[in-house]
Amino acid sequence: MYKKYIFFLIILCLSAMPFTNIASANFENDGEIDGNLRSTIVQELPAADVSMVIRNLEGQIIFNYNGDRSQKPASNLKLFTAAAALSELGENYRFKTNVFMDGIVKKGVLQGDLYLQGKGDPTLSMNDLKELAAFLHSQGLKKINGRIVADDFYFDQKLLTPHIEKEDQSYYYAAPVTALMISPNKDYDAASVLIEAKGNKEGKKPTLHIEPAKGELIIRNEAKTVAYGQPNTLKIERAFGTRKVYITGNLPREQTVREWIAVPQPTKQTMTLFKEALKSQQVDYTDTTFYRAVPPKNAHLIAQKQSVPLKEIMIPYMKLSNNSISNVLVKTLGKEVKKRGSTPAGLKTIKKYAVSTHISIKNTVLDDGAGLSQENRLTAEDLTELLYKIYKDEKWFNTYFNSLPIAGKNDRLIGGSLQNRLTSPLTNGRVFAKTGSIERVNTLSGYFIGQSGKMYIFSLLVENQEDTVEEIDHIITEAARVL
Incomplete structure (x- = not known):
């Protein structure tokens, strides 16, 4: 339901403006306007390190303030991760969770092992486990006279992304990642x-x-x-x-x-809940030990749960800035493209996508795919070039654009992390952008409609100052006013 509403909203916002063959307005090179934006940045953020670029929809840079300087992108890095995932995996990619049997069922008793195989589904829920257990019961299974085994080998066993701070590791935004995890609800904060x-x-x-x-x-x-x-x-x-x-x-x-x-051990947590699901569906077992192994080649696939398509997962991922989904996408990219379900392999795939679209990455440092690490570096020029090329060339642009938070929209799956920001008449419902925030860093990159009715591409990266959200919003509002 909400997907139709988002699409309608975007069409409503953009119906009055041409989306292709847009000529540059004469005022885009006006020195007075350039000066106004520079003065606003200096006035709002005199002590911070600021990088900002604005492009028109022809890709031309019309405002550049330290745009080639590498800075910490925070969650603006998700713009690259999302683009690579949609390009390499496709909008209709679905994550799969499989159940295998290795043995024979006689009179309702499995003489052998049952395997739960994960392939990184960030949407897997307790209800899904109950449905799998109910299916097994419906097929006549009453007891497992063998092991119940986890297969999470689709991903490597490095559960945390690099440089996660000790004080963050207990909380959802820095949760460990395995190929077999449970999410508590449809925000999909897995593990x-x-x-x-x-x-x-x-x-x-x-x-x-x-x-x-x-x-x-x-x-x-x-x-x-x-x-x-x-x-x-x-x-x-x-x-x-x-x-x-x-x-x-x-x-x-x-x-x-x-x-x-x-949860410190996501796979073990999932298997504990799977066993509870089996009990709830009257499927008994005797061995309660936790096992991890790959199903033997002669094991039989008996059930499979598929996630919703990636284009639907993109909504909570980008709107709510979901780090867990980001980390899953990175490892999945590594597995699907490089045949290694690891963070380094996934980051190489993201860089490969950037190179394939002719985006310079010479000043880029990727330490994770979510932006949580303080080691990540991107430039505002690269971010705006990415956003321009997605708009210009990618068939999945609508999916990508619709996943961005929309300024001032109260529904959290529409406004997302911008639902309470940029609420003035100049910007309310007219800024479509990814937020970012880590210690002493705030960022915002995406698209906005100027007072002229034209759409622009922008990236604003701010670091070395705490809590600069209000200042960033003032700068974007000024940009909307002068353009």
């Missing part, structure tokens, strides 16, 4: 659980609700419900390097706190 604490009776522990389930996690609820109006000091944290989650502090009555916690 995490959503823990909700609600203030109950005063003096009692808050009530906890966990999605999809605690699985391998050990929950220590040491918090206390306090009177309404008292300070909320509740914290939900996983102890570093462990599976212990501590809920501490005070939570006022009738208040709720939610936190997404990363």
